[in-house]
Amino acid sequence: MEPPSSSGSGNAGPPRRILRTAFRSARTLWGVLRANPLTLVGFVLVVIIGLAALTMVAAPHLLTQYNPRQLTGDYSASPSWQHPLGTDTGGYDIFAETLYALPLDLAIAFAIAGAAMLGGGALGLIAGYWDRPRSVGGAVSVVILRITDIFLAFPSLILALAIAVSLGRGAWQLIVAILVTWWPYYTRLVRGETLAVKHLPYVTAARAAGVTEPRIVLRHVLRNVLEPVVVYFTLDVGTVLVTLSTIGFVGLGLNYPQTAEWGSMISFYQTEGLITAYPWTVFGPGLAIFVTVLAFSLLGDGLRDVLDPRSRRVLAGAGVGGPSSTSPQATELSAEPVGVVPVVPVAEPAA
Amino acid sequence: MGRSLSDLAIFIAKRLLQLIPVLLGITIITFFFTHISVVNPCAAWYPHQPIGSPVTAHCEAQFHQPIQDQYYQYLTNLLHGNWGSSVSAVPVYPAIADGLPATLELVFASLFLMIVIGIPLGVIAAAAAGRWADHFVRIFYLTGWATPTYLGAVIAAIYVGPYLGLPSGGEYSALVPPFHQYTHMSILDAMIALNLPWTLDAIRHLILPAAVLAFINMGIATRMTRSSMLEVLPLDYVKGARMKGLSEFWVLYKHALRNALIATTTVLGLTAGGLLAGTVVIEEVFRWPGIGAYAYTAIGGGGAIPNFDGAIAVVAVFAVGVVVANLIADILYGLLDPRVDWR
Numbered sequence: 120m121e122p123p124s125s126s127g128s129g130n131a132g133p134p135r136r137i138l139r140t141a142f143r144s145a146r147t148l149w150g151v152l153r154a155n156p157l158t159l160v161g162f163v164l165v166v167i168i169g170l171a172a173l174t175m176v177a178a179p180h181l182l183t184q185y186n187p188r189q190l191t192g193d194y195s196a197s198p199s200w201q202h203p204l205g206t207d208t209g210g211y212d213i214f215a216e217t218l219y220a221l222p223l224d225l226a227i228a229f230a231i232a233g234a235a236m237l238g239g240g241a242l243g244l245i246a247g248y249w250d251r252p253r254s255v256g257g258a259v260s261v262v263i264l265r266i267t268d269i270f271l272a273f274p275s276l277i278l279a280l281a282i283a284v285s286l287g288r289g290a291w292q293l294i295v296a297i298l299v300t301w302w303p304y305y306t307r308l309v310r311g312e313t314l315a316v317k318h319l320p321y322v323t324a325a326r327a328a329g330v331t332e333p334r335i336v337l338r339h340v341l342r343n344v345l346e347p348v349v350v351y352f353t354l355d356v357g358t359v360l361v362t363l364s365t366i367g368f369v370g371l372g373l374n375y376p377q378t379a380e381w382g383s384m385i386s387f388y389q390t391e392g393l394i395t396a397y398p399w400t401v402f403g404p405g406l407a408i409f410v411t412v413l414a415f416s417l418l419g420d421g422l423r424d425v426l427d428p429r430s431r432r433v434l435a436g437a438g439v440g441g442p443s444s445t446s447p448q449a450t451e452l453s454a455e456p457v458g459v460v461p462v463v464p465v466a467e468p469a470a
Numbered sequence: 471m472g473r474s475l476s477d478l479a480i481f482i483a484k485r486l487l488q489l490i491p492v493l494l495g496i497t498i499i500t501f502f503f504t505h506i507s508v509v510n511p512c513a514a515w516y517p518h519q520p521i522g523s524p525v526t527a528h529c530e531a532q533f534h535q536p537i538q539d540q541y542y543q544y545l546t547n548l549l550h551g552n553w554g555s556s557v558s559a560v561p562v563y564p565a566i567a568d569g570l571p572a573t574l575e576l577v578f579a580s581l582f583l584m585i586v587i588g589i590p591l592g593v594i595a596a597a598a599a600g601r602w603a604d605h606f607v608r609i610f611y612l613t614g615w616a617t618p619t620y621l622g623a624v625i626a627a628i629y630v631g632p633y634l635g636l637p638s639g640g641e642y643s644a645l646v647p648p649f650h651q652y653t654h655m656s657i658l659d660a661m662i663a664l665n666l667p668w669t670l671d672a673i674r675h676l677i678l679p680a681a682v683l684a685f686i687n688m689g690i691a692t693r694m695t696r697s698s699m700l701e702v703l704p705l706d707y708v709k710g711a712r713m714k715g716l717s718e719f720w721v722l723y724k725h726a727l728r729n730a731l732i733a734t735t736t737v738l739g740l741t742a743g744g745l746l747a748g749t750v751v752i753e754e755v756f757r758w759p760g761i762g763a764y765a766y767t768a769i770g771g772g773g774a775i776p777n778f779d780g781a782i783a784v785v786a787v788f789a790v791g792v793v794v795a796n797l798i799a800d801i802l803y804g805l806l807d808p809r810v811d812w813r
Contacts, residue, residue, distance in 0.1 A: 269495030272789045276747035280769045281785045368620045369771040405621045412616035
C-alpha cells in the first residue's frame with residue numbers, strides 16, 4: 120500500500136497510524152544502536168535494569184529469595200551462590216537489599232530528571248521563543264535567563280547538599296533539593312535549540328498559513344526541540360543517580376536501615392567501618408550504582424554522538440562537507456554544562 | 471574588527487560587569503535556602519543552646535526583623551569578612567581562607583592531569599573514530615563518569631594506594647615536622663622551605679586524590695576534544711598538511727589539535743563546577759585540609775552537627791569559584807579564537 124500523503128491520511132485509522140509511527144521509530148532506533156556497539160550494550164543494559172526494577176515491584180521473589188529485612192542466619196558471609204553479594208554483620212542479604220533499592224533509586228532519579236526536563240524545558244521554550252526585545256515576552260525571557268545564570272553558578276551537588284541539610288531527611292526533601300539545582304540545564308538547552316529552530320522556513324510557513332502562535336510552539340517548535348532533550352535526559356538520569364547517591368553517602372539522604380537506598384547503604388556501612396573488614400557490604404550497592412549509571416551513560420553518549428552533526432558527518436564517511444557553521448557550545452550537550460557567561464558568538468569560520 | 475589592547479580591556483571589563491548581578495543573585499539564593507526554608511532556624515543553628523539562652527534570644531530577635539533587613543545584615547556581614555562561626559565557636563572565615571589554597575592545589579593538579587591525559591585520549595579517539603581505540607577511550611571516560619566520587623575515592627584510598635605504594639591521606643607524611651605554611655599549598659610551601667624530600671613527599675600525597683578527581687571528570691575534556699577534532703579533521707588545511715607529507719602524529723597534534731583546543735579550553739573552564747563539587751567527598755576521604763572537607767563537616771556529613779554559617783559560606787565560595795572559572799574560560803576563548811570581536 121502506498122503511504123498516504125500528508126493531507127490524505129484518512130484511510131489509515133489512528134491505531135494503524137500509531138503502529139506505523141512506532142514501527143518507524145523502532146527502525147530508526149535500531150539504526151542508531153547498530154552504529155556503535157557500545158550504544159547497543161547500553162541499551163540492552165538499560166532494558167535489563169528496567170525489567171529488573173519492574174520485577175522487583177511486581178514479584179520480587181522471582182529475583183531474590185530474601186526480604187531486605189530478613190535475618191538470614193549467615194553473619195558477615197562473603198559472596199557465595201546463596202548470597203551473591205554477601206551478608207552484613209546483622210545477617211541481612213546485601214543482594215536482596217540492593218535489588219529492593221533499585222525501583223526506589225530509579226524512581227527518584229526519573230522523578231528529578233523528568234520534573235527538571237518539564238519545568239526547566241518549559242521555561243527554556245518560553246525564553247527562546249518569545250525573546251523579542253522591548254516586549255512583554257522579551258522582558259520575561261530576560262528575567263528567566265538571569266535567574267538561570269545565577270543557578271548555573273552553583274555546583275549542583277553543593278547547593279543540593281546545602282538545601283538537603285536545611286530541609287531535613289526524606290524522599291521528598293531529597294527530590295526538592297536536587298530539583299532546585301537541576302532545572303537550569305534544561306532551560307539553557309531548550310532555549311538554545313528553540314532559538315535555532317524558530318527561524319527555520321517551516322516555522323515561518325506555518326505562521327503564514329495562519330497557525331496560532333501557541334500551536335506553532337507546541338506542535339512545530341517543540342517537536343524539533345524534543346530530540347536533543349530526550350538524549351540529554353537519558354544521560355542525565357545517570358548523573359542524577361550519582362548526585363543522589365552522593366547525598367546519601369554524605370548522610371543527608373534516606374535513612375538507611377529503614378529505607379534501602381544505594382548511597383545511604385554505602386554511607387551506613389562505611390561509617391560502621393565495615394568497608395575494610397567486609398568490603399562486599401559497600402561493593403554491592405556501589406556496583407549497582409556504577410552499572411546503572413554506566414548503562415544510561417553508554418546509551419546517552421552514543422545517542423548524543425549520532426545527534427551531533429559533526430560526529431555524524433564524519434562517521435557517515437561523508438567528511439567532505441564544508442566547514443560547519445555551528446559553534447561548539449551550541450550543539451555540544453556537555454553533561455556538566457555550566458556556563459554563567461553567555462556563549463561567545465563565533466563568526467563563520469574562514470574557509 | 472576590534473582586537474587591539476584597548477578593545478581587550480573593554481572585553482574584560484564587560485565580562486567583569488556581568489558578574490555583579492550573578493554574584494548578588496548567589497547571595498540571595500544562599501540566603502533564601504539557609505534563612506527562609508529552614509523551619510525553625512534558631513533551634514537548627516544552635517542545637518546545643520537551651521531555649522531562651524542569650525544566643526538563641528539574639529537569633530530569635532534577628533529572625534523577627536523584616537526579611538530585607540535580614541538580607542542586608544547578611545550581606546554586610548559577608549562583605550566585612552564576618553562569616554559567623556561554627557557551633558563550637560570556631561570562626562568560619564579563617565578556616566575557609568586556610569582551606570581554599572589547598573583545594574585550589576588539588577583542583578589545579580587534577581586539571582593538569584585532565585589536560586595531559588584527557589586531551590591526547592580525545593585525539594586518539596577522533597583519529598580512530600568508530601574503531602576499537604575509539605570504543606576503548608569511550609569506555610574509559612564513561613567508567614569515570616559512572617563512578618560515584620566517594621566510591622572511586624574509597625577504592626583508591628583503600629586498595630589502589632597501598633598497591634602502588636602511594637600514601638592515601640593527608641598532605642605530608644609524619645616524617646615532615648610541622649612548619650610555617652605561607653601559601654597553604656602543600657607542594658609550594660615545601661618548595662618555599664627549600665626542602666626537596668618534603669616537596670617529593672607532598673607530590674606523592676597529591677597524586678591519588680588528584681588522579682581520582684581527574685578520572686571522574688575526564689569525560690568532559692576527552693569528549694570535547696574528540697568532537698572538535700572530528701570537526702577539524704575533514705577540513706582542507708588538514709588534508710593539505712597530509713599532502714605535504716607530514717607524519718600523522720604531526721598532522722594530528724600540531725595542525726588539527728591546535729584548532730580543536732579552542733573549544734576544549736572553554737569546556738575545561740566549565741568543568742570547575744564538577745571539580746569543586748568533587749572535592750567535597752575526595753578531601754574528606756583523603757583527609758585533605760581544604761574547603762571541600764570543611765564543607766563535608768559543615769553540612770553535617772558523617773553525622774557531624776551541621777554548621778550553618780560554614781555551609782552558607784562554602785556554598786557561596788564555590789559558586790564564586792565557578793563564576794570566576796567561567797570568566798577565565800570566556801576570556802581565554804576570546805584570546806585564542808581570532809574570530810571573536812573584542813569590542
